[in-house]
Each structure stands twice: as structure tokens, then as C-alpha cells.
Amino acid sequence: MNISSKKKLGGPMKYLYLAIAIIVLTACTKESTEKSTSAIIEKDSPTYRADIRWTSYGIPHVKANDWGSLGYGFSYATAEDAICVIAKDVMMVNGEKSLYLGAEDGHQDSDIFYKTILTDSLLDNFRALQSKKSLLFSQGYVKGYNRYLKDNGGKLPASCTGKNWLREISVDDVDRLNIGTGIRYGVGRYMKNMADAKPPGQQLTIRSADFSGFDGIGSNAVALGSEVTQSARGLLFGNPHYPWSGSSRFHMIHTTIPGELDVMGAGLMTMSRIAIGFNKDVAWTHTVSTALRATLYELTLNPDNPMQYLYGDAYRDIESVAVTVDVLDENGSVIQEIHPVYRTHYGPIVMSKELPWDESHAYAVRDANVYNTQSAVTYDALHKAKSVDDIETALSHQGISFTNTVAADRHGTAFYADISVTANINKAILDNCKVNVEGVPRKMVVLNGSNIDCEWRSDKRSKIQNTLPAEDMPRLKRQDYVTNSNDSYWLSNPHEPLEGYSPIIGEERTARTLRTRAGITLVESLIANGKVAPADIQAMLYAQRNFGAELLLDDVLKICDSTENAMAANIARSCAALQTWDRRQTNESRGAQVWTEFWRNVRKTPDLYQQAFNPDDPVNTPRGIALSKPAVKTAVHEALVKAQNTLDDAGIALDSPWGEVQFSEHNGQRIPIPGGQGWAGMFSMIVADLEKGKGYTPIKHGNSYIQVIAWDEAGKLDARGILTYSQSQEPGSDHFSDQTHLYSQGEWLDLPFTEEEIQADPNLKTLSLQE
Numbered sequence: 001m002n003i004s005s006k007k008k009l010g011g012p013m014k015y016l017y018l019a020i021a022i023i024v025l026t027a028c029t030k031e032s033t034e035k036s037t038s039a040i041i042e043k044d045s046p047t048y049r050a051d052i053r054w055t056s057y058g059i060p061h062v063k064a065n066d067w068g069s070l071g072y073g074f075s076y077a078t079a080e081d082a083i084c085v086i087a088k089d090v091m092m093v094n095g096e097k098s099l100y101l102g103a104e105d106g107h108q109d110s111d112i113f114y115k116t117i118l119t120d121s122l123l124d125n126f127r128a129l130q131s132k133k134s135l136l137f138s139q140g141y142v143k144g145y146n147r148y149l150k151d152n153g154g155k156l157p158a159s160c161t162g163k164n165w166l167r168e169i170s171v172d173d174v175d176r177l178n179i180g181t182g183i184r185y186g187v188g189r190y191m192k193n194m195a196d197a198k199p200p201g202q203q204l205t206i207r208s209a210d211f212s213g214f215d216g217i218g219s220n221a222v223a224l225g226s227e228v229t230q231s232a233r234g235l236l237f238g239n240p241h242y243p244w245s246g247s248s249r250f251h252m253i254h255t256t257i258p259g260e261l262d263v264m265g266a267g268l269m270t271m272s273r274i275a276i277g278f279n280k281d282v283a284w285t286h287t288v289s290t291a292l293r294a295t296l297y298e299l300t301l302n303p304d305n306p307m308q309y310l311y312g313d314a315y316r317d318i319e320s321v322a323v324t325v326d327v328l329d330e331n332g333s334v335i336q337e338i339h340p341v342y343r344t345h346y347g348p349i350v351m352s353k354e355l356p357w358d359e360s361h362a363y364a365v366r367d368a369n370v371y372n373t374q375s376a377v378t379y380d381a382l383h384k385a386k387s388v389d390d391i392e393t394a395l396s397h398q399g400i401s402f403t404n405t406v407a408a409d410r411h412g413t414a415f416y417a418d419i420s421v422t423a424n425i426n427k428a429i430l431d432n433c434k435v436n437v438e439g440v441p442r443k444m445v446v447l448n449g450s451n452i453d454c455e456w457r458s459d460k461r462s463k464i465q466n467t468l469p470a471e472d473m474p475r476l477k478r479q480d481y482v483t484n485s486n487d488s489y490w491l492s493n494p495h496e497p498l499e500g501y502s503p504i505i506g507e508e509r510t511a512r513t514l515r516t517r518a519g520i521t522l523v524e525s526l527i528a529n530g531k532v533a534p535a536d537i538q539a540m541l542y543a544q545r546n547f548g549a550e551l552l553l554d555d556v557l558k559i560c561d562s563t564e565n566a567m568a569a570n571i572a573r574s575c576a577a578l579q580t581w582d583r584r585q586t587n588e589s590r591g592a593q594v595w596t597e598f599w600r601n602v603r604k605t606p607d608l609y610q611q612a613f614n615p616d617d618p619v620n621t622p623r624g625i626a627l628s629k630p631a632v633k634t635a636v637h638e639a640l641v642k643a644q645n646t647l648d649d650a651g652i653a654l655d656s657p658w659g660e661v662q663f664s665e666h667n668g669q670r671i672p673i674p675g676g677q678g679w680a681g682m683f684s685m686i687v688a689d690l691e692k693g694k695g696y697t698p699i700k701h702g703n704s705y706i707q708v709i710a711w712d713e714a715g716k717l718d719a720r721g722i723l724t725y726s727q728s729q730e731p732g733s734d735h736f737s738d739q740t741h742l743y744s745q746g747e748w749l750d751l752p753f754t755e756e757e758i759q760a761d762p763n764l765k766t767l768s769l770q771e
Contacts, residue, residue, distance in 0.1 A: 055761040062254065068143075086177075101165075198340075209352035225413055250275075266705040279384070293423065297365075321340065416484060424469075427502060490508040600680070606631070652690070658676075662688060673699055726738055727739070
């Protein structure tokens, strides 16, 4: 495998010229240089003026002199790759899916949800608490998006060309997008159950609730400090595991206001801020945290009236709210449907098979992020940070919706924190108020809604109502390292465990996942071998080592010995594949598919491990397969048989190269994708279902925007990265698969950050806009 620590930028770049035929009073000038084209729109006293420079692989660099103009350029540049994606989400957060697409496929559920939650009053409150520059940025974002539609209306991607849901946007749309992202993994998980909720006697449809958690998102992060790096400065590895399709894809961008702001990184396609990135002094990344943003409340109902619930010594009314949804019927006509939605002071009533609304009980959901007004001010402060101390101060604005933050600075400090929007619930509330509901996982907290003492606590120190104040949330600064791979804060550094926090944030002294243990083990191994350089971190990921196999495969293979197992013959082919497997998931590795299917089947076997989890040795335990236990030995054998049969049924050879088995299809071309399932022991995570006759495809989520940010001995920035799925998900774009090919080949980009680096790009394209 070719691991190139630094690759010179190059390659084709699609550039959409302005449709000057529809623009009045336009003057275009073309730079004399062959590598740069500039279109300048002339107008008296422009309100918005922005320069966009695209470097190789379609990375936009937006420069403006004020916040409104920055928003203007930001949205125009993002729309180049994501106009159809943004438009679809605008339709969604306005509750208009049924209007344009019909009520099927969950569209009506979605419309009811967003019309219920994202009310005009909520938007008014949100906007009233935004900073002036944030309001200007949003106004500019609207102008830039609408300008892009005007300039490119005749040559948009096929996925939205001619669609009646593609329209100009307003500031309300931008605010709905921002709030909607924060709640999609809290109350948003109960979308269909909110639509289903009906009082006893009126119930028609009862579906299951979604307790799957954050499926499709996750992450790895490592920050190294001055004690362990070659430069004696900070080094950050950011590796979010986000979806490979849809609006939760990342988009790379660089924004600059000279003298005030200069930050590069990536944000979600439908968001208006860089979420993960760096400037000349600091770098940060996020991983989804274990803290709870939303809880359920079990309501004790009035036996004489199921529309009332007990609260303290009195009953309160359940409020019925009429939600009007426009629906496109099968004849092409639009009809209005009125749907009642039911609310309590906690939040909306939800109903499912696990959470019934019967004569005695109902359930409501409460989500702290509904009232998160702090996101913009938090990220604006992150973008300007000069040290991890500034990062910590920025996080204390409390606008981080659902993630940990891991950061490093050029001064040499590594930093971890879970300072995120979290329900203000302490151990006493959990001990006294938690209700066990059959069918609801323990991690989904259900509280006694009739007990006033079970309310989320209020704290004057918190900037968001009824959330934990920043001071009460975990953080850690080190000169060696910190890391997180979606387990709780406890083992951010095993040499200094974080303990004593509210269990609503996460568990302490419990077993960590294989992926968490892999990350710690890999980093400790690097440090043990000497001072760490950026290329070492890059190689750590691209080595594609399967930690689970390194830890456990030798024990598994013992069952393949015919002298130990009378039934070894019927697992001979699985055993042969695993015996020759290199215990990696590179494109060339053979046999990884057998381990993947085997571990899928065996990992939840009771008493599987020879050595149980020991909280005093959490990185190295549990370990060993307990083959001395007959039930475990049988389970291992049966899992190997099932793995073999599954792959045979799918038409996948047990020893095929992994790159032929796992791939992404782009315009009919298969691109091999290294990496694998985190639960199977991979640190380099890629998730795909096994499709019969093809393999593990399409890629669902996993490695996405990856950055390795460091500083040399003199403090000069060294920024490297890759966007695994490329900038655009439109098949007609030149940037539909260009970075995906690089990722497949084990290559990286040098990220052009300085003016000199941008100007030196061989494929530079420029556009100057004003309005």
C-alpha cells in the first residue's frame, strides 16, 4: 500500500461560469494568468463583496471584509457542491416533504415533526439571542445562496434540475436548518412516534421507537502534546465517522476576514459554520459524546381522563395542537390535512409499541437542544482561538450540540472536553426518578414525570435552560496525549482517568469498546517508539490494523485444530482464510470478510472472554477467548460456520482481496475502500452492509473528513487532510470521486492555507462577487 505523507495538489477542476446573460450591468474581467479566471460583478455601493478561490479538488477559499459578505461567499461556494442537498433539507425543515413528494416514505412524519418543533415563536427566540455578526452572516448566506440560483439556474445538477421544491431561501430557513441539525439525534429520533401519538380509543398505527442511538455517526480523535511530538508542539488527528450520503456529509472550506478571521476545515453541507478545523494556532475536532441531550418522562394519567397527567399533587392538561400539512395526492392535487399533536410541559407526547399511551400512562420527550441558541457564538470563538485555553473558553458558551471536543495548539498542549448541551440531571435524580420500561434500553433514560423533584435542574451558571453548566463537565489538558473514540470521557487518557461527574454524561470504570482500546493502544505504541511526527499518525490510520484480530484471532484459530475439535472439517475454509489473513483491512488483505462475519455472530456471546474486564486494567481487558467453556467453544464454532455460509450465500470468496469485497461505486466504477467495522476491532472505521452478489457496498458511514494538523519546530502550520468521499455527491461533478481515489490509494492532500499556498495551486480558479 502506498502511504504518501504529503501529496502535491493537482487534478481537474470543474468551474461553473456565471450566467451573464441573465445579469444586468455585469462587467467581466479575465486575469492575464492562465491558471486563474475571475468574473467581477460591478454595482454601485455593493452590500456584499466576496472573493472565492477554488484550489485543486474543489476546495473553496472564501475571503471577505465583513461578516455579511463572508456569509454571502460561504453559501455561494457551498452551493457549488451542495445546492440540491441544501434545497432538500430546506424543504424538510419547513415541513414540506408531503407537499412536493407525497406523504409516503416517512414524509408526513417528518412534516408533522418539523412543523411542531420549529415554530415561528421558537425562531423568534433563537434570533433574538444571536450576535449582530451572526445575524449579518445569516443574511449574507441567504443572499449568496439565492445569487447562486440566479447565476446557475440553467445548469444545476440533475438531482434538482426542474424540481418545484428548489427555491430561494430566507433567514427563517437558515435558522431552521441550524436548529434542526441539533435536535435530529434527540427528539428527532421520535419523529414517527410523535406523529403516531393518539389518546386511547383513537389509535390506528403503533410503530416501534428508534433506540439505535447515533447510527451513522461516530469518530476517532487524538491530540498529542509537546512531550511526545518531534516538534515539541501540538499535533491533532481528527477522524469523524459520518454518513457518506445525504446532508450529514462534510464539505471542505476556508474562510477569511483579513485581520479578524482565518480558519479552514469542514462543516456539514447544510450548516453555515466550519465544524471541524484549524487556524494558524489551534486545531480541533469532534467525536459524538455519550452525554444525554434528551430524556423521556413517564406520565401517570388521570384514570378518569387520559388527557390529563399527574404533576405533584394536581393534574395538568395534555395540550392538543393542530398541525396542518399540505399533501400531494396521487392525482397531483394538493390537499390540506390537519394532524393533532399532543404536548406537555416536558415536551411532545410520543407513542410506540414500547411506549404505549393507554389508560394509565403516556410518555413525553424533552430535548435540551431545542433551546440551543449558543452554537454560532461558540463556533465563532473556536475559529478565533489562539490556544487550547481559548478553546476551553469558547466551549463554555455551551453551543456544542452533541459532541466531545479534542484539540491541540502550536504551544504544545493537548486538550479533551465534553462540554456539550446536556440535560442537567445528577446521580440523585437518576437514583430516585429513573423508571424501567420494558423494551426500552437502559441508556435511554426514562424519568418519573409525576414527581416534581424529577425535573431537570436549573442552574444560573448555564447559558441554556436546564442544562449542565460548563463548569460541571469533564475536560483534561495534557502534554502527552488525549483521545476519544465515542466512549465516555473516563479514559481520555488512561494515566489520568476522569471521574466524579454526573452519570448523565457517561459511564466511568466500565469496559471500553474495541475501537477505543485500539486507539489508545496504537497511540501508546507510537509514543513508545519515539517522538511522533505527522506522518506517523497518518500511517497509523492507513496501516488498517484490526486490533480485535490482533488481540483474539490466535485463540479463535485454536478451534481449527482437528485434534482439538472433532468438527473442524466443516470450518476448514474459514480457518484457512483466517490463518493466512494479515490481520489488516487494506485493499490487498485477504480474509477480513471472514473475521467481519464471524465477529458479527460471536461478539455478544455470554462469558466470551477468558479474562473479564478489570477497571484497573481497562486498556488490556477483557481479553482472550474462553474456549475452555463448552458453550463458548460451541458458539465460536457455530459463528465460523455461519460466517462461511453467509459469504458463500452472498457469492463472496473467503480469500478475495478486501478491496474487491468492499468498495464504493462512482459512475459505474468500483473504487476499493480500505477500513472496516469498529465493533470488529477496526480503528479505521468503514461501515457497509453485505450485498449479495456484490460485497460490502455502498459505504454507509465511516472515515470522512480526516485531518492531521501540526506545527514544526518554528511554529509553522503543517496541515494535511482528505475528504474520503470527495466534495460533491453529484455524479456530474468533477469532484464526485477525485479525493475518493486518493483515499483508496493511501494518499493525502497538503491543505493550502496561506496566501502563498493558495496562489501556488496549479488549478486555481477565482470568482469575485458583489451585490
